[in-house]
Amino acid sequence: MSAAASPARMTTEDFRLPNGPRTRRHLNGLLFLFARRWTTARLQRRYGDAYTLDLPVVGRTVIVSHPDLVKAVYTAPPTVLHGGKNPLGSLLGPGSLFSMDEERHLEERRKLLPPFHGERMRSYDALIEEEALREMRTWPQRREFATIASFQRITLRVILRAVFGAEGAELTDLEELLPRMTALGQRLVTATILRRDFGRFSPGHRYREMRRRYDEIVRALIDQRLADPQLGERIDVLALMLAPLRESFERIDHDELADELLTLLVAGHETTASSLAWTVERLSRHPSVLRRLEHEAEGDSSALRTATILEVLRVRPVIDLTGRAVMQPFQLGEWRLPPGVRVITHIGTVHADDRFHPEASRFDGDRYVETKPATYAWIPFGGGMRRCIGAAFAQLEMDVVIRTVLRQFELQPTDVPGERWSFRGVAFAPAKGGVAVVRRRDEPLGAEAATPAEAARCPVDHDALTTAGAAR
Ligand code: HEM
16 A cells, blocks of 8 residues: 555644645645546545545545555444535435434434345336336437436436336426426535525525425325325335335334435436446447447347446446545554544545556456456445445446447447546536437438427537536
């Protein structure tokens, strides 16, 4: 571990933090916010696998990027490291996993894990395919378009149907409300001052109004489910959570459930859509993998597609870090961290390191065909007691959506340089939105491109373009 060579900075007699730059807190904050990929790569080269950075709001933060240190973080007892200091938690509400720690967090995860169990996920295959086909009917042909907006619509409807169990009017209402609400919410995550209600047109007031409407719809949804004699036959996550509670006459807290459903949506919608856009972006630049995947998609096999998705999640992790707060003295390798310090595992740096992934910068669709990713070197979903609860769901959704793309369309390869990374509030997405050119397989060669209705849909996601270049 090269960090061992760095001189250590003493804090008190007992505690030792890794060395790090002495630059001012606000400059560190700006670099971390607007040029994080460049900054973390540079700091790792300079200081090794662990360094300390002074950041605004959170203070001293130790950033680690070696699997041994990652393991130490992810296996620490929940009383020693907290994850619930996530700024998302305060926006999503006290019933959100992001707001919880220790016993309460474990208890909530125990409730959520069975509905999200890997084996159960297969029951959503048909629903995901139906949503993918529905959306892909609008895809224009033979001209460039940004796929991310389309993937966002798919992932939103999939979560609303598979997790919320929404259908009919509730599905339409939530589908209209939630993109506006989460877009505004993303801006309020860090700009906490704007959360206050400064009058009718202020962001805080608008967010509150949207949240009120959301709670109303979700309450109605919960009451309908509880009154449903067929509740036990439903496969959506909400029904799976409610059924045992109804059986045991346990008190059902509607507000907490509304917080948790919103958490699942916020955590799962943008992340999966961005990972899908990256998949298209990578595949259109790797025609040999693409051709083999197309061939595989003609049958029932999925070994290469599964491996390719694991590789996309490695080379383009949409969440680049996970954070914890030290609550009790914490032994991290050769260092001992005092309470009050933050620890970040930097996913992007671990994934880009040749020591842990040979030729790490190369996109290799075969990398995981016969090899499983290493637990603490492949960490797109974080790890330990806070590992992403929707990991199996996200991988299934990516698998089915990409399978549908491959079966429906020929994706045109390109030699245009890869898209840059762009931070979109929750996740890193390709800066141009995962641009693709496709031709429908059942369409005769030379057939007309898009219908007027398709053409009316803006092919380029301007939202993605305006934030482009925020991070490389
Ligand atoms: C490609 C898609 C996704 C990626 C890359 C991703 C990544 C992550 C990461 C890095 C974490 C933090 C883990 C940690 O702190 O150790 C996380 C947490 C979480 N994710 Fe995901 N996620 C994805 C999709 C989903 C989906 C589809 C859902 C649910 C429908 C979901 C629900 C959650 C929840 C609830 C947490 C908080 C877990 C806790 O604090 O105990 N995620 N995710």
